[in-house]
Structure formats: C-alpha cells, structure tokens
Amino acid sequence: MTQHAGGTVDCDPQHVSLPRRREMKAVPDDPQTWSALRPALRESWHRSAQFLRDPGSALAPVEMDDGDLDAYRREHPLRQVLPIFEKLLVQPAADAGLVVAIGDAKGRLLWVDGDRKALRIAEGSAFQPGATWSEEAIGTSAPGVALITGQGVQVHQEEHFASSAHQFSCSAAPICNPHTGGLLGVVDLTGGEMAVATHSLPLIQAAISAAEAELKVLPADTGLAQLTTLGTRRPQIGIAAARESLSLRHAEILTLLAWDGSTSGRGHSAGELAELIFGESGHEVTLRAEIVRLRRILRATPAAAGMDLESRPYRLSSPLDLDALTVVTALTAGDRSTALDIYGGALLPNSEAPGILELRQHISAALREALLSDGTPEELLRYLQLSEAARDEQVVYTALRLLPPDSPQRAALVVRMQP
Known part of the structure; x- marks a missing residue:
C-alpha cells in the first residue's frame, strides 16, 4: 500500500532498479523531457x-531550531539504534567522503554525520539537521x-527536481517500526557518485535490517517506564527513546518489585527483599541505603516516567513495563513469536541474587517448554540461536x-550435534 501527500506507507525491502540512463536530459520546466527519467522518479x-x-x-526549509x-531527537525511537548506524554506515561513509542522514517519517533530518568536508558542502544546500x-x-x-x-531509491545529481541539490547524488531507504509496521523514518547516503554506487543501497538496507532487529527486541512504547533486563549486561530504564542505564543492584530491586506487582501486588518487607537479593537476612541496612539511592535516581530522571518507590512494604508507585514479564504474558497467550522477539537471553545474566536466579530459571524454562510443546520449526530454529540453547x-x-x-x-542441525 502506498499513500502520498504525507500519509503512511508499507515498507518494501525491494528498491527501484537502475536501468541504463538515457541521453536526453530532463529539465523541470519542460515536462516533455521527463520521459528520460526512470518511472519512479x-x-x-x-x-x-x-x-x-x-x-x-x-x-x-530548516523548520526546527537547536x-x-x-x-525531539531525545524522544524519537531511532535514537535507540544510532550506535548501529554509526558502526555500519557513518564510519564507512566518512572514509568514502560521504554523508549519512537519518530523518523522521516527515522527511525532517534529525542526525547528519560523515566526512567533514562533505558535511560543510551539504550545509550550503540546507542538507543539515532540522531541515525537511x-x-x-x-x-x-x-x-x-x-x-x-516505501522503497529504496537512488537519485543522481540532476535527477533532483530542485537545482540546489544537483551537486549531490543520494541513496535512501525507509525504516519501519518492527512492532507495528508503521513508518519511522528514512536513512540516506549522500555525496558524490559513490553515494549511488552498486553497493550503496544494499549497505543502507543491511544497516536498516540490523536496526529494525534491535528495535524488535526492545519493548513497544506503552507510555510506561520500561525496564530492559533480558540478555543484557547493561540494564536500562526508559520511556520511548529516553533511556538511562542502571546498576545491577538497582535493576535487581526493580525487577523483583515489578514481578511482585504483577502477581501478588502486596509488596516486600525490607527483610523479604534483602533475602531475595542477598540470600540471607541481616542485610536490611544495606538494602535501605540502595533503596534511597534508587529512589533519588528515579525522581531525578524523566526516563522513569514519574515512577517512585513506596515503603512499608516496598512496592512500585506505578506499573513498570518489564521485558521479562512481557515474555511470560506472550507465552501465556500462546504468542511464541512475540516472546522470541523480546527474549534476548537470560534475565540479568550477571546477577547472582537468589530471587533473580529463580525468576531467570522460571522464564527460561517457560519459553523452552512452550517451544517444545507447540513451536513451529521456524520458532525452534530461532530459539536455537540463543546461547542457552547452544547444546540443547x-x-x-x-x-x-x-x-x-x-x-x-537439517544438515546444519546434524552437524551442530557432532562431538
């Protein structure tokens, strides 16, 4: 489906083909010459x-000030995958004298980076952050x-309609929300003829695929503070694209309280929570000190979405969107595909807290049993990509x-089981 004039589109991984260019030159003020252009252009x-x-x-037009x-950039979902684009696109582009731009679904450029000289030239044509x-x-x-x-495309210099863009060639492709299929924005490679080389568009699309895969394992935006704990040694709390890293101890406390909030909802006394974290009583003073520090962090960061810690018993003041809980909820509903999308690995893999170890085993076993009982071949193969399933x-x-x-x-699986 394609809808023009600013509407939404379905993303299509295919790109516009590049047949041999005709010798006739298309000019904007003479529509009879436009037949020289490829159909999409x-x-x-x-x-x-x-x-x-x-x-x-x-x-x-440059419509947004600094x-x-x-x-706007702090809240945009693509902020979460900037490191992927930096590694896969920006660094190679800079080496090739090119510029990478990442824009939103309305064509507003949010991040523009790459070769320093090319960036200065691009700014002369308003190819810069904030421009549409x-x-x-x-x-x-x-x-x-x-x-x-909704497709990848390449545009050579004078194929641009506006003369101000004629000094550049560019390749671009859309990026979508893997949870909904909706359009998130666009990724562009701009500069000289290298920007429209044969490998340029596949390079962009490979980076987009990696970014969409990363977005897929992140929780969808629910408006609640989200805690990311599965398969990561850097737990984070956040809402939309605003995310803050947490210490392992603070992540353990929030995970246990979020899990309790979804089950009994009665909260934990200092003694109970200390035993879940330290494995024995007598650590209440240490726990209370951590609670004070965590409460201060939650109150100071917008990423917590106003969530606070309440006492006597300890509990969360509002629901927390915990990725581990989302996996279990999906499994309960029989949605194994969503569970696999979110399950990036073991719960807080660095943690040795008894309460976390118990939850880790529970979640891992629930996923494994659901797949063994009802999983499709594709789902089982996806599960076997996890490190915990390497020799299952x-x-x-x-x-x-x-x-x-x-x-x-089949052959790959047989080889996998060879001693």
Whole structure:
C-alpha cells in the first residue's frame, strides 16, 4: 500500500532498479523531457511540480531550531539504534567522503554525520539537521521518494527536481517500526557518485535490517517506564527513546518489585527483599541505603516516567513495563513469536541474587517448554540461536522431527550435534 501527500506507507525491502540512463536530459520546466527519467522518479517529478513553483531557487526549509531539535531527537525511537548506524554506515561513509542522514517519517533530518568536508558542502544546500527533505518541501530527492514509495531509491545529481541539490547524488531507504509496521523514518547516503554506487543501497538496507532487529527486541512504547533486563549486561530504564542505564543492584530491586506487582501486588518487607537479593537476612541496612539511592535516581530522571518507590512494604508507585514479564504474558497467550522477539537471553545474566536466579530459571524454562510443546520449526530454529540453547539436544531433535525432509536446515542441525 502506498499513500502520498504525507500519509503512511508499507515498507518494501525491494528498491527501484537502475536501468541504463538515457541521453536526453530532463529539465523541470519542460515536462516533455521527463520521459528520460526512470518511472519512479518521473512520478516524483510530477508530484514535485505541484509543490515547487520555482525549483531553480528552492531550498530545503530548516523548520526546527537547536532547542526543539534536541528535545525531539531525545524522544524519537531511532535514537535507540544510532550506535548501529554509526558502526555500519557513518564510519564507512566518512572514509568514502560521504554523508549519512537519518530523518523522521516527515522527511525532517534529525542526525547528519560523515566526512567533514562533505558535511560543510551539504550545509550550503540546507542538507543539515532540522531541515525537511520531503517531496513537498524540496521536490525529488532520495529521502523524499523513499518515504512516499516505501522503497529504496537512488537519485543522481540532476535527477533532483530542485537545482540546489544537483551537486549531490543520494541513496535512501525507509525504516519501519518492527512492532507495528508503521513508518519511522528514512536513512540516506549522500555525496558524490559513490553515494549511488552498486553497493550503496544494499549497505543502507543491511544497516536498516540490523536496526529494525534491535528495535524488535526492545519493548513497544506503552507510555510506561520500561525496564530492559533480558540478555543484557547493561540494564536500562526508559520511556520511548529516553533511556538511562542502571546498576545491577538497582535493576535487581526493580525487577523483583515489578514481578511482585504483577502477581501478588502486596509488596516486600525490607527483610523479604534483602533475602531475595542477598540470600540471607541481616542485610536490611544495606538494602535501605540502595533503596534511597534508587529512589533519588528515579525522581531525578524523566526516563522513569514519574515512577517512585513506596515503603512499608516496598512496592512500585506505578506499573513498570518489564521485558521479562512481557515474555511470560506472550507465552501465556500462546504468542511464541512475540516472546522470541523480546527474549534476548537470560534475565540479568550477571546477577547472582537468589530471587533473580529463580525468576531467570522460571522464564527460561517457560519459553523452552512452550517451544517444545507447540513451536513451529521456524520458532525452534530461532530459539536455537540463543546461547542457552547452544547444546540443547532435545530442541534439536524436535526441530529435526518437524522440518521437511528436504529442508536445508537439517544438515546444519546434524552437524551442530557432532562431538
């Protein structure tokens, strides 16, 4: 499905093909020359002509000042996957003299980075954070076309509708919310001819796939403070894209209180909570000191979404969206696929707190049993990618029993079980 004029689109991993370019040159003020353009760009020029009266002087508008932009970026979901783009795109782009831009679903550029010289040149054409590069704002460009069509696209210099963009070539593709399929934004590679080289668009799409996979294991935005504990040695609390790291001890306390809140809801006394964390009584003073520090952190950070710790007994003042609980809820509903999406590994793997060890075993066993009982071959294969399932012979044998005889996955599973 494609909807123009700023509507939503379904993302399509395919990209616009690049047949041999014709010698006729397309110019904005002569529609008869537009047949020289590839079909997707020709359609974009027709749309662009409705938006830009004077493509010769048009410049992308900068609609957000630094303060508004900083606040908006802190809340945007793509902030969570910036390290992936930094590693997979920005660093290679800088080495190649190119620029990487990440924009939102309306074509507003949020982050622009890469080669220093290329960045300075790009700013001269308003290719900068806060500028809008939608079709409505600046006509045909790779970010604008990608957002409208839901496909990856490459645009050579004079294929841009506005003259101010003619000094660049660019490749771009949309990125979607893996939980809902909705459009999150666009990722663009801009610069010289290297930006539209054969490998450029696949490089962008590989980075987007990695980012979407990361977003998929993060909890969906529920408006509640979210605690990330599964498969990570850096537990975090956050709401939307605003996230803060927690110490292991504070993550243990919040996990135990969140779990209690979803079951009995009666809270824990200082003695009970100390025993769950330290394994024996007599540590109440140490626990109370940690509670004081944790309460101070929760009150000082927006990432906690106003959640606080109440005393006598210890309990959370509001619900906490705990990824471990979401996995168990999904399993209870028979939604093994969602459980696998969220389950990135063992609960707080560094923790040796008895209460956490018990919960860790409970969650791991619940997932394993659900898959052994009702899992599809695809789900079992996904589960076998987890480190805790590396040598689980029963799961391997179950997958072999369910896989079709001609499945190429069978050989890999047989080899996996060799001593």
